[in-house]
Amino acid sequence: GENVEQHPSTLSVQEGDSAVIKCTYSDSASNYFPWYKQELGKRPQLIIDIRSNVGEKKDQRIAVTLNKTAKHFSLHITETQPEDSAVYFCAASMSFGNEKLTFGTGTRLTIIP
Amino acid sequence: GAVVSQHPSRVICKSGTSVKIECRSLDFQATTMFWYRQFPKQSLMLMATSNEGSKATYEQGVEKDKFLINHASLTLSTLTVTSAHPEDSSFYICSARDRRTSYEQYFGPGTRLTVT
Numbered sequence: 001g002e003n004v005e006q007h008p009s010t011l012s013v014q015e016g017d018s019a020v021i022k023c024t025y026s027d028s029a030s031n032y033f034p035w036y037k038q039e040l041g042k043r044p045q046l047i048i049d050i051r052s053n054v055g056e057k058k059d060q061r062i063a064v065t066l067n068k069t070a071k072h073f074s075l076h077i078t079e080t081q082p083e084d085s086a087v088y089f090c091a092a093s094m095s096f097g098n099e100k101l102t103f104g105t106g107t108r109l110t111i112i113p
Numbered sequence: 114g115a116v117v118s119q120h121p122s123r124v125i126c127k128s129g130t131s132v133k134i135e136c137r138s139l140d141f142q143a144t145t146m147f148w149y150r151q152f153p154k155q156s157l158m159l160m161a162t163s164n165e166g167s168k169a170t171y172e173q174g175v176e177k178d179k180f181l182i183n184h185a186s187l188t189l190s191t192l193t194v195t196s197a198h199p200e201d202s203s204f205y206i207c208s209a210r211d212r213r214t215s216y217e218q219y220f221g222p223g224t225r226l227t228v229t
Contacts (some may be wrong), residue, residue: 103156103158
């Protein structure tokens with residue numbers, strides 16, 4: 001089955017700086033890669049996703065890059081703000097057929113004011 | 114976006130009793146729903162895939178007789194934790210995808226189960 005690894009497990013950055021979180025996946029059949037933000041005790045919220053037919057996607061301060069050959073994808077947050085502090089999870093799945101999400105282990109991001 | 118609800122949000126039960134958690138898609142039909150478990154400071158682990166009108170598909174290591182899943186309609190899946198024990202205490206979250214609109218899976222708000 002799919003295995004998703006995520007690094008780092010914790011990340012602290014100064015407000016205004018950029019944060020990068022990296023994930024690798026094992027199953028070449030995976031073609032959908034969402035990123036979720038989860039605050040304590042709350043449900044995961046989708047912040048950005050990418051399908052395997054594109055290499056990069058951007059939404060304001062958030063971007064995701066995908067390297068299918070190397071089987072890794074990354075989340076980039078620029079101009080970080082205190083409200084970006086949360087736990088971030090990457091995930092991988094197939095968009096058709098078996099759609100179950102396999103999650104990475106999570107990254108606790110802390111923005112230092 | 115689509116809305117998924119869960120009930121109850123919190124439940125405390127005694128060891129040996131059973132607890133039922135409901136997951137509903139409020140504005141779309143979901144032939145497939147997913148149940149996850151999340152222990153404190155850990156990731157979401159898929160427990161099972163709930164299939165409308167057929168048996169659930171359980172992940173390796175998840176006891177199907179302990180975690181009963183019923184997906185009786187296109188908008189409702191239930192997870193019953195039978196003979197609960199303290200080690201079953203966790204955050205249980207369901208998700209569903211609205212296939213009409215996007216690839217996004219929508220998560221319920223989660224149920225915090227505490228077994229005493």
